[in-house]
Amino acid sequence: MNVIKILIYLYFFLFSITYGQSEITTVAVLDFEARGINALEAGTLTDRFTSELNNTNTMRLVERGMMADILEEQGFQQTGCTTDECAVEVGALLGVQKMISGAIGKIGSTYTIDLKMVSVQTGATEETKSVTYMGKVDGLITEMEILAWELMKLKPPQALVLKKRMGAEAYLSQQTKQKTKIGAMTRSLLIPGYGQFYSGNKKSAFFFMGTQVAFLGLALNSQSKFNSLQSDQDAALLSYNASVTQSDIETYATKIINLDSDLQSANDQLTLFSISAASTWVLNILHAYISGPDEDLASLPVYLAYNPVSRGFGLTWSITL
Amino acid sequence: MKYFFSILFVFFFLSCENDVTGVDDLLDNPLDENQVDYDVPAFVFYPSLFDVSLGQSFQTQIYAMGVENLRGVNVLIEYDETKLSLQNLNNGSLADGTNPLFFTDTDTPGRIEISSVYMSADSGSVDGNLKIAELIFSTISIGSSTIDFMNESEMLDPDDNLIEIKGFAQGVVNAN
Known part of the structure; x- marks a missing residue:
């Protein structure tokens, strides 16, 4: 027991030396007081808040387990420590600069969260945050994560804001749908540039969409010109066939020959633009695959599998249709 | 559904070319001297091909x-009377x-x-392409048959001299 005690003090001593002299603030978080929710839920929410606080990288956090050990060694009961004075006292025992305490309450179906950051040195309240939340208790997790950033006067990450907006369940469901190269390729197969959008490559997406639209527009224009010429030629052909004098026949025959030349030209243009559009489309599919999202090897549809028939291992490839 | 649209897309590109009929196939007026394979003057059926x-x-x-310098004609035509029936014959x-001066003889089957003669106070002859008569046939059995000018047909000038006929076009009838 003495060895443990020495080790704890040694850790505490080293912790103080290491971080005490730096500009980074040391912070400890007291278990949030549960008012209307059970202690287990309050403990879980405190854990999540502490974890997220650590993610802000703005302070050095005393691990909660370690904090409990130290307080226990000092004969201090954390339970019931809800006042600022108590928080300051605990902070002093831990040797931290700031203490965070709070309470999570429930009235009807509305939850309230009140957090407070107290300076151990002055005993003054430096920051307070309050949030009112309506909904399932699960949603409190996101609220706690956002509060961790806001308490440190930081802007919460976009992912957290999105998680709050979408709801945790929908957000997590979306996160599990990993983007794949095949997914990008399939989308580009459907609409040129769609796969690049899916991969987040907007410049390429606009390039392929724009090029495709341009070629299709030119092809349609050529087709329209072709149709117009075809219509003129049909009319000239009717007149030619109805003509019985040589002069009329020659006039309409010349017209038909000239229109035929224009028709060939319009058809060549149509073919050129169509092939260009098709080539761009194929390139867009290849590009979508090559520049598609990087995948974990585990998520690739290729498996090394034992084949009981051939009694050997082989690569199996599959694609979901 | 994605694959359905993709397949449609492929077909769209594959179909983006029009069939352009060649001019030689289009210009088939039997009175077009530059296209026909007979010399003029000639007796011609217009039109000359029938799918009925x-x-x-x-x-x-x-x-x-x-x-050139035509005054009158005597046209002899033969056809397969087992396949075609003459319904009417009109002056041109x-x-x-x-x-x-327009005379016809249809008594002999097939x-x-x-016989037709140009009469005018202004001139004694006429040039160019001249409509001599209109024939109306009906098909009486299925199959292909022809309507032909006989070599005894004649073209005459105002002095009653024969004009050399260099071509006889053929009419082709396909009855389905």
Whole structure:
């Protein structure tokens, strides 16, 4: 027991030396007081808040387990420590600069969260945050994560804001749908540039969409010109066939020959633009695959599998249709 | 559904080319001297090709094509009477006026004889492409048959001299 005690003090001593002299603030978080929710839920929410606080990288956090050990060694009961004075006292025992305490309450179906950051040195309240939340208790997790950033006067990450907006369940469901190269390729197969959008490559997406639209527009224009010429030629052909004098026949025959030349030209243009559009489309599919999202090897549809028939291992490839 | 649209997309590109009929196939007026394979002056059926249903009638016109100094014609035509039936025969534009010199003989089955003379106070002859008569046939059995000018047909100038006929076009009838 003495060895443990020495080790704890040694850790505490080293912790103080290491971080005490730096500009980074040391912070400890007291278990949030549960008012209307059970202690287990309050403990879980405190854990999540502490974890997220650590993610802000703005302070050095005393691990909660370690904090409990130290307080226990000092004969201090954390339970019931809800006042600022108590928080300051605990902070002093831990040797931290700031203490965070709070309470999570429930009235009807509305939850309230009140957090407070107290300076151990002055005993003054430096920051307070309050949030009112309506909904399932699960949603409190996101609220706690956002509060961790806001308490440190930081802007919460976009992912957290999105998680709050979408709801945790929908957000997590979306996160599990990993983007794949095949997914990008399939989308580009459907609409040129769609796969690049899916991969987040907007410049390429606009390039392929724009090029495709341009070629299709030119092809349609050529087709329209072709149709117009075809219509003129049909009319000239009717007149030619109805003509019985040589002069009329020659006039309409010349017209038909000239229109035929224009028709060939319009058809060549149509073919050129169509092939260009098709080539761009194929390139867009290849590009979508090559520049598609990087995948974990585990998520690739290729498996090394034992084949009981051939009694050997082989690569199996599959694609979901 | 994605794959359905993709397949449609592929077909769209594959179909983006039009069939352009060649001019030689389009220009098939039997009176076009630059396209026909016979010399002028010639006797010509206009039109010359018929695809008709059984029992259906069709009309063709007889032209003296590319003539110069023409006064009159005597046209002899033969056809397969087991496949075609002559329904009507009308005067063309060569012999016009109130009392046109236009005579026909259709008594012999499968054979038609037409005589037509140009009469005008202004001139004694005519040039160019001239409509001699209109024939209306109907098909009486399925199959292909021809309508032909006989070599005994004649073109005459105002002095009653024969004009050399260099070509005889053929009419082709396909009854389905």
